[in-house]
Amino acid sequence: MTIPLKDSSDPSAKAALARLEQIKGQLNLKSSAMSLQAPKDMTTERAAADFDIKKLEWLWAGGEDAYNLLNFSYNFIKNDPELVVQPPRNFLEMSRPEAREFAMGQIYRTTQLSKDKALNLTKQQIDSIVWATNIYSETFSMRFFVHASLFRNAVNMLGNKNQQDKWNTKIENLEVIGCFAMTELGHSSALRDIETTATYDIATDEFVLESPTVTSSKWWIGMAGQTATHTVAIAQTIIHGKNVGLNWFIVQLRSQTDGSLMPNVVAGDIGQKVGHLGLDNGWIQFHRNRIPRKNMLSRWVSLDRHGNFSPPPNPAVMYATLIPERLSLVLVTTQLISQAIVIATRYGVVRRQGAKNEQIMDYQSHYVKLVPAISFMYMVKTAQKDLDEQFSILTAGGNMDPATYLNYMGEMHAMAACFKGLTGWYSSEILEDCRRACGGHAYSSYNAIGSIIGDWGVMTTGGGDNVVLLQQAARHLLFRLEQKLKFNQYPKFSFKSPTQYINYAEEYLGNTKWNVSDVSQCLGNFSVVEGALCTILVKRLNSIQKNLESGMTHNDVLLESVRVAEMHCAVFLFSTNAAAYHKSTADPALDKGVLSIMNRLTVLWGLHILYKYSDQGFKEGFLSPEQIKDIEYIYFDYCKSLRSQVIGLTDGFGYPDFIIKAPIAKYDGDIYQAYFDSILQAPGSVDIPPYHEKYIKPLTNQLK
Amino acid sequence: MTIPLKDSSDPSAKAALARLEQIKGQLNLKSSAMSLQAPKDMTTERAAADFDIKKLEWLWAGGEDAYNLLNFSYNFIKNDPELVVQPPRNFLEMSRPEAREFAMGQIYRTTQLSKDKALNLTKQQIDSIVWATNIYSETFSMRFFVHASLFRNAVNMLGNKNQQDKWNTKIENLEVIGCFAMTELGHSSALRDIETTATYDIATDEFVLESPTVTSSKWWIGMAGQTATHTVAIAQTIIHGKNVGLNWFIVQLRSQTDGSLMPNVVAGDIGQKVGHLGLDNGWIQFHRNRIPRKNMLSRWVSLDRHGNFSPPPNPAVMYATLIPERLSLVLVTTQLISQAIVIATRYGVVRRQGAKNEQIMDYQSHYVKLVPAISFMYMVKTAQKDLDEQFSILTAGGNMDPATYLNYMGEMHAMAACFKGLTGWYSSEILEDCRRACGGHAYSSYNAIGSIIGDWGVMTTGGGDNVVLLQQAARHLLFRLEQKLKFNQYPKFSFKSPTQYINYAEEYLGNTKWNVSDVSQCLGNFSVVEGALCTILVKRLNSIQKNLESGMTHNDVLLESVRVAEMHCAVFLFSTNAAAYHKSTADPALDKGVLSIMNRLTVLWGLHILYKYSDQGFKEGFLSPEQIKDIEYIYFDYCKSLRSQVIGLTDGFGYPDFIIKAPIAKYDGDIYQAYFDSILQAPGSVDIPPYHEKYIKPLTNQLK
Incomplete structure (x- = not known):
């Protein structure tokens, strides 16, 4: 096998580039009104951000230092032919053998960085380079993760001290x-x-x-x-x-x-x-x-x-390693799904189509899908940080008394399960929306969405089937509710537990109708939204519990249970972000512009859940038809109000173009020539096919 | 390029088979309780069909003669190495160059069938062989379709007599x-x-x-x-x-x-x-x-x-060719999505997992997804036939008076648009459900679902973006409603038009609440269901119309419009099938068992729409929370009542194993060894990778 993935100084790459220039010489690549407008639109959209984009990038990256370190790493890997496929070759064009070799080559390369004294890299920089390569390639990420996380965690969480001592060094240097x-x-x-x-x-x-x-x-x-x-x-x-x-x-x-x-x-x-x-x-x-x-x-x-x-x-x-595994899969959401959102968003603002030559992002069908998806990414990012902290309490829990440990474990297991379930499914939906939002151009492998969807596919069944996980979470919620209602018991936790609202179950059950006549109150008041959501959750759980008591089986209520567990997790995301980005409780050091946009994203997320699960409220007789119509109206309207922020918000993820890979999502909006280039670089793109003599000529030339 | 896709008598195929046997000799392929149970389960499930499966196959194929002809063709292509990839090579393992050559080779082969006098094939048989090859390969289908349908239809629907005469023969023999x-x-x-x-x-x-x-x-x-x-x-x-x-x-x-x-x-x-x-x-x-x-x-x-x-x-x-194009895409639904449903269904009955070692099909999360999907296939099949007949009225319409012609055209255009939209989207959902229903094993390319999803991806944006198409359909519905309510005008059609219910709009608008206290009435009475659905449709259209009149733009109501157009099409499917499979109106020649199961599938489809669009009913205040809960309960329960029929119903599609391709969906249920075989046949499946020396040995052997 030849591996055609070397740097652009090698002779075959040079020949490919020369051939490309020769083809381009025959083409008319003159700009059109449309292609000239695209980068202008992008500039305008970027300028419309109500916040300092750089500061949002810092938040996403975990602070200014983390941001700088990651950007150092992006710059490092960008031109490294063993970590990143160099043009004119395309990462998205690799065969299976090529991809397997390249991914192992990436792993090998990362192990050599510390040995190259000329590079003079710190341990922290090398870890960050690995992290940047993870973001560049989900395949590398998964392959590295199997060894450095699944295998290593098993040894360390399930092995004794001797075993850890024996294996850890070998794991560290990949001797095994x-x-x-x-x-x-x-x-x-x-x-x-x-x-x-x-x-x-x-x-x-x-x-x-x-x-x-x-x-x-x-x-x-x-x-x-x-x-x-x-x-x-x-x-x-x-x-x-x-x-x-x-x-x-x-x-x-x-x-x-x-x-x-x-x-x-x-x-x-x-x-x-x-x-x-x-x-x-x-x-x-x-x-x-x-x-x-x-x-x-x-x-x-x-x-x-x-x-x-x-x-x-x-x-x-014995299965505790599954919790960090699931939390890692949630992390993949923020590093992979966010890339698809960048692609759909950028293309959405530069593509114009329709009677008035609208930006397609201006269509309701576009922004009502993409704005909540963007919000979801930020919600998950915050909640994931929270859960990591909670998990560190658990792993430090060797000295906890067993009852407390098991209570923590139960909460963490249920939360990791439904978090993985919700993010798995909602992310699949987002990917499908992103794909559709790019129209036919998502069907080109070179626009990367297909590859993201392919990589993501494993997430809804791997690492625990989502139905099973969400059902487990639902059973935990039903258990907590039963303990509370029958025995008035709810454990004491040293952190804000995701099931905390169950401690107030009687109160929520007492709310017959939603006493909000003007749904726009939701815009200014997190507790109004949280109250409604928790009421619906408790009522739904209680109805399921009653159905079970009246003789229905767990299987009879399976779909209902799964849906409630999903909603529980969505509400957890809301509560976590509402605490983090409410003016009165937010970190005072947070930039005001960033706080404000994160607050708006949280408001939107609350409306999104109310809208998405409004059937749950209606079934319980808690929400009226008028309220449901108002929720829809206000939700759509709030999506529209954030429409102008989509470029700033997706820039906030901080991805360079070579990470995103898709020419239709170029940072500068100048997409059409770049897209054509990627097509022309496909092997044999303008050649007579090798099967012409055999299958075409005998037909088309038959009468001559 | 070497094309490793020849028949099994060639030397390299023989060597591959020998290698495969050698590897299998090293393996333990002994049966387990699980692998022994699988074919037994399949036999039991097949025997549980309440109808004669063969007769349902006839219905699906379009009659006994059509069924026999198609089976002749399946048998013909099965062993033809130029039409079907022969084992041990795998259709699902081809690279792009291989796949392009093979597909053109298939086209070439079909043109040679009439020339091979020894085969002695009739024109009808050859057409049927092409059709069977279409079903085997969606790529061949699309490639053939571009020439034989898109190009040819353009010449014949848009060209004059001279042009038709000049080009048709050349098109027929592929000289062009x-x-x-x-x-x-x-x-x-x-x-x-x-x-x-x-x-x-x-x-x-x-x-x-x-x-x-x-x-x-x-x-x-x-x-x-x-x-x-x-x-x-x-x-x-x-x-x-x-x-x-x-x-x-x-x-x-x-x-x-x-x-x-x-x-x-x-x-x-x-x-x-x-x-x-x-x-x-x-x-x-x-x-x-x-x-x-x-x-x-x-x-x-x-x-x-x-x-x-x-x-x-x-x-x-000038765009009339788009109507048959869209109807063809609907046809693809029945030939492609049905295959994914076969895979998920067969795997679902032979796979056992859970506390009581349940068949996974017995989980509510399984059958409530798959039973409606199966029903949808049959509903589409019937409606598609109906629309084909209506379209033939249109194409014969050269002599119609222009007003009638344009009315027909409007109905057909709107119907083709929303039919393509609904089937496009619902099919994507079904595919995702099928994928999840197969758990991790859908992630193997050899189980075919990935390839079906890949091929299908283009359908929700190609041939007209679904949002645009459904919006066009919605505007047509709003136009008809306005004509009716403002001017009491509704055209006379010589067939049952899909918009006919609008002619009774006033009556439907007068229904304030659904006057059905016992929702189980829906089980025995198509008109109860149809009345509710049409009421909801008219009310929703009327609300949208009022919103537009009150100053909202079409964009403000875009998502609502699209959803109503979807529902309109779903109701059209229901009405068409209700007429075809009601005891009083069905074709008297229809087999009683087939009539009975088709009737049950139609009942299910009605409940499915009521359930899926129940939010539309409660937004209008037409459905109460109690009714919504009852609809859900009865819908789930009716899915359960059809659970035992899933193998008979999917056998009804009549696909041989080589068409389905997925070892986990073998007709006889004996899946595990076959699946392992397909994995072992992957090139280099047990070889030391070519990059070992370069990337692995330097790490694992570093201290030795």
Whole structure:
């Protein structure tokens, strides 16, 4: 295989550039009124921002220093041919083998940065370069994440001190490349049914790993296809002939020297996928594969030489790694979906179409989709920070008393589950809206939205099926409500828990009708909105609870439960941002312009939820038809009021053009020639096809 | 380029098969309880059909003879290596160059069938083989459609008798390969703004075609990338220095001998797209390109030697080809989306997961998505037939009086527009639901859903942006309502017009509340449902009309209008099927079991619309919270009652496994080994990757 992805100084790239110029010489690339207007529109839109865009970029990046560091990294990777595909080659044109090689090359390159003394990079800078490369390539991000996060977290959250000491250095310098083998061909959401076994052989003090059937094959395992030398694998643990439950084991898959499979391991590549072409997902089978006893991860369990096994204090701790995994997937929302929003937004302001040659962004069908999507990105960003802090309380919780720990754990698990569920689904909707907002041009791979959609596809089922996650969250909410209403119990938390409103359930249940005659009160008052939303939530939960008590099954109320869990998470985003961006409670150091726009985005988000879940309020008889019409009117109108801010707000994400990749979303708005260029760079774009002689000429030339 | 897609008797295919067997020898492919249960479940599900599946297949195919003919064709193409990719190669693994060559090879092969006397095929059989190949490959379908439908329809609907005579034979035998050049880089929905010009040069009796700017480049043109020798192109027509409007011109693009571009034409390939890899979409520029006057399509216009131009009787006739184009896109729904539904449904009944090892189809989140999707396919199939008949009245309408013709045209245009809009969007939703219903396994390209989604992507913006189309339909509805309410005018049609309910607008407006206390009345009575739906439609249209009269702009009510137009189309589907499958009005020859299941699907569709658009009813104060809750309950419950029929219903589409392609959707339910096989067949699936030496070994072997 030839890898046509080198820097532009190599001869084949030079030849490609020369060919491109020659084709362009034959074309009429003269500007039109339309193409001249586009950059002017972009400039006008940018100038319309009611805030200092730079300061919003700081907020998004996590502060001025973080912003500067990230921009240093963007500049660093931009011209590095091993981290970023250099023109005239196109990242969006890679085949599977090319993408896999390039992604591994990126990983390799990041490991070499510290060794190149001439570069003189700090550890912080190198981490930031990795982060910038994550943002550039979701495939790199996922591949790096499998090793540096999934594998490493398993060792550190589930392994004991000795195991951590043994493996952490090897993980750090990639002497081992690790993956995370949980899912099997026949088993994903139902971990209980995992078929792989690890049987303790007391004679040799080893575990024997076995894949007993076709459906027990580990499946989808990232990096297992071509790369990983080691894995953590979950398996049914058999000791003295008895199944003591699921445990995690470190297993070597491939030789660290020549990459060949270890004896008694068979593994391979999963082949073509809808996205993540550069990630080598794979499958694994173990056949009487022997590993030492000490390879069983033993922070929470233990097994001595005589086969005495102590189970974990709570089985849930064995899956605790899933919480940071889900929070990471939420983080991907802000780094990936935001890019699609930039593309649709920028194209939307420079594209003009219609009777009065309108900017397409001026159509209601456009801004009522994109403005809430932009708001969602900022809402998620704030909430994600909050949850990270809460999670750090949990991980520091080794010394908590067990009851408190499990209460925290329950809250975190439910919140991570519904956060991943809501962001997964709403992001899919946003991507579809972005795709449609770009019209036909989203169908070109070179405008990047297709690749984002492909990469995103895995998110609504991977890392926990969203229906299952949201149902788990709903059950947690129903449990909290039942505890409150029946036993007047609600735990004390040291932070603002996402379920806190349930502590006031009786009060909310007492609200028969929404006592707001002028819905525009929602514009100035977060507590009016929050009151309505929490009332609807509690009433809905209570109705579901009653249905269950009257004999309906959990399955009968599944769709209702899932919808309420979604809404719960949407309200959590609102509450978190309302606290962060209310004038009276916001960080006093926050720039006034930024505070003001974040406040407006929060108002919009509140209206968005009221609108989107108004059926929930109507079903409960809480909202009247008039109120529902008013909510719609005010929501649409508030979207319109933020229409002028869309460029400033999406500039706030701070992405350079090479990260976004799409020519129709160029920062300067000068899109048409750039788009044509990307098309002309496609291999063979103006050649007679190789099949002409065989299939075309015999037809078109038949009578001559 | 090597094309690795030959029949299984060639040596490289044999080697691949041998390699595959060797790998399988190392694997444990023993059955598990799960893999053994799957085919048993499939058999049980199939036996549960309340009707004769074969007879439903006849209905879907258009009768027993049509069914037999299509099955003959499926059997014919199945083993033809030029029409269907043969194992171990995989249709879903092709690169862009491979896919483009294969699709043109398919076209070539279909032209040779009549020449091969040994095959002894009738014209009808050959047409059916083309049709079966369409169903096998959406790329082939689209590529064939561009020439045989878009190009040919333009010549026949817009060209005069001489032009038809001149071109039809060449089109028939593919001596010319035609395409359809409408869209430009800068212009799609707004045809008025097309920039390409055709200037009449009276001195030479020629038109001079010109692409004056970058944005005037014809863009996305199917088959223009590599294949087409000719195109019809729309251009601003300049005669004696005056723009006389848009006209269509036949222009040669490439030499029929060697495929090289004609002088004064530059064209090329649009490169990588989200789907339709085998379709060579392209761009075209004309540079002082001279064509004879007689190449202007002149059925409705004329231009004499002196430059005297007669415009069309109505500008709309110049776009009449868009109506059959849109109806064709609706047809694609039934042939493509139905395949995704088969995949999700079959996988849903054989996959078991959960506390009680449930079939995942038994989850409410599953069947409430898939049962309505299945119903939708059958509803569309019936309505599409109806509209085809109506369209044939229109095309036969050369002798109609102009007022009648334009009334028909208005109805057809509005109906085709909103039908394409509704099916486009609802199908996208269905695909997303199908994808999610397959969990992670939809992420494997080999399970086909990804490819269907990729191909489908173009449908919500191509062939008319859905927002624009639905808005056009809404304006037509508002116009009819205004005519009725203000002037008591409604046209007489010789068929049941989709807008007929507007003729009873006053009556519907008089219904203040839905006078149905027991919503289960909807189960037995189509007219109860139709009455409610039409009331809601008329009330919503009337409210929008009032908002417009009170000063709101069309843009202010855009999203509302679009939603009402969607609902209008959904109700049209209901009415059409209610007439076809009501015991008192159905074709008496219809099999009783088939009639019964079609009746139940129609009941379900009515409930689906009531549920989905219930917000429209409560906004109008027509539906109460109690009624809304009852509708939801009865709708979910009716979905559940059809849950047992899903295999019979999807078998009704009659697709053989090689058409469906997805191993997780095998007819016999024995999915796991087949799925593993498809993975193992991926090139290099168990090889050490070529980049091991370069990127992996230096890391993993660093300390040795």
